[in-house]
Amino acid sequence: MLKEISLEEIKSKTIKDIIFSHFLENMILLFTDGTFIHFESSQSESEIRPEEFDSDNFYGVEKVIAAGIITPEEIKQIEKEERQKRAEELEENEKTHLERLKAKYE
Secondary structure, three states: OOEEOOHHHHOOOOEEEEEEOOOOOEEEEEEOOOEEEEEEEOOOOOOEEEOOOOHHHOOOHHHHHHHOOOOHHHHHHHHHHHHHHHHHHHHHHHHHHHHHHHHHHO
16 A cells, blocks of 8 residues: 655655546655655636545546556445445435424424
């Protein structure tokens, strides 16, 4: 597993590889010492800035799996947690809606 570093820590490091997301809004620099830094840009902005890596926002996750930044098991766990969170939110929304209807028609 690679370690994410800050912009201040990249001085004098040797770049091993560069990974771009499918839409070129994300870029990851991989260094030879097993570290990486993630940069993000926005089409509405003309700047690129360091951002903490988040696999949800990186289109082309197979590239980061191949690079060793995240494992398929971690992706499955993240997806499982997201499904659980969405299910809980849906249940809470339905409960709130039913309570409003009950209050309205009682």
